[in-house]
Amino acid sequence: MKIEYAAIEKCKSFREAVKSVCEEEKYLANTTGFTEEQTKDFVEKIVANHYSQFYAIENDKVIGWCDIIPRDQELHKHAGVLGMGIVAGFRNKGIGWQLLQAAINHARSNGIERIELEVYAGNRIAQKLYKKVGFKKEGVKRKGKKLNGKYEDVIIMGLINI
Numbered sequence: 001m002k003i004e005y006a007a008i009e010k011c012k013s014f015r016e017a018v019k020s021v022c023e024e025e026k027y028l029a030n031t032t033g034f035t036e037e038q039t040k041d042f043v044e045k046i047v048a049n050h051y052s053q054f055y056a057i058e059n060d061k062v063i064g065w066c067d068i069i070p071r072d073q074e075l076h077k078h079a080g081v082l083g084m085g086i087v088a089g090f091r092n093k094g095i096g097w098q099l100l101q102a103a104i105n106h107a108r109s110n111g112i113e114r115i116e117l118e119v120y121a122g123n124r125i126a127q128k129l130y131k132k133v134g135f136k137k138e139g140v141k142r143k144g145k146k147l148n149g150k151y152e153d154v155i156i157m158g159l160i161n162i
C-alpha cells in the first residue's frame with residue numbers, strides 16, 4: 001500500500017472508491033457517489049490549487065482517500081473541511097491513520113490552521129480515529145441526517161493549531 005498525492009490519472013479509481021463507500025449508505029452524505037465529470041472537476045481544482053488530498057493505493061487502485069479543502073469565504077480560509085473513507089475490506093489496518101497524517105501535514109504546510117469535519121453519531125470508529133489525532137467534539141446537529149425516514153445526529157469536530 002502506498003500513500004500518494006492526488007492525480008487526475010487516478011480520478012476514475014478515486015470515483016469508484018468514493019462510490020463504494022457511498023453505496024454502503026452509512027458513513028457519507030450521499031448514497032450514490034458522484035459523476036465522472038463532478039469527480040474530475042473536484043480533483044482538477046485540488047491539483048491546480050495544491051489543496052490537500054491523498055490516496056491510499058493498492059495494486060494501482062485507490063482504496064482510500066483523505067482531503068482537506070480550504071473554505072471559500074475570506075474570513076474562513078484558514079479552515080479546511082476534511083473528508084475521508086477507506087474501501088470496505090481495507091479498514092482497521094492503519095490506512096486511515098496514515099492518510100490523515102499525510103493530509104494534515106500537507107494542509108499545515110499550506111497555511112491551514114483549523115480542520116473541521118462532520119461525522120454521523122453512529123460512526124464510532126471514525127470518531128475514535130479523529131479523537132486519536134486530536135480532534136475535539138464541537139457540537140451536534142440534532143437530526144442532521146435523514147435517510148429513508150430515519151434521523152441521525154451529526155457530530156461536528158474540529159482540530160485547531162495544527
Ligand SMILES: CC(C)(COP(=O)(O)OP(=O)(O)OC[C@H]1O[C@@H](n2cnc3c(N)ncnc32)[C@H](O)[C@@H]1OP(=O)(O)O)[C@@H](O)C(=O)NCCC(=O)NCCS
Nearest residue numbers: 027084085086091092093094095096097119125126128129
Ligand atoms: C473511519 C475510517 C476512515 C478509519 O480508517 P481505518 O483505516 O479503518 O482506521 P485505522 O486502521 O487507521 O485505525 C485507526 C483507529 O481507528 C479505530 N478503529 C479502526 N477500525 C476499528 C474497528 N473495526 N473497531 C474499533 N476501532 C477501530 C481504532 O481506534 C484505530 O486505532 P488503534 O489502531 O489504536 O486501535 C474507515 O474505517 C472508513 O473508511 N470507514 C467508512 C467511511 C467513513 O466512516 N468515513 C468517515 C466519514 S466522517
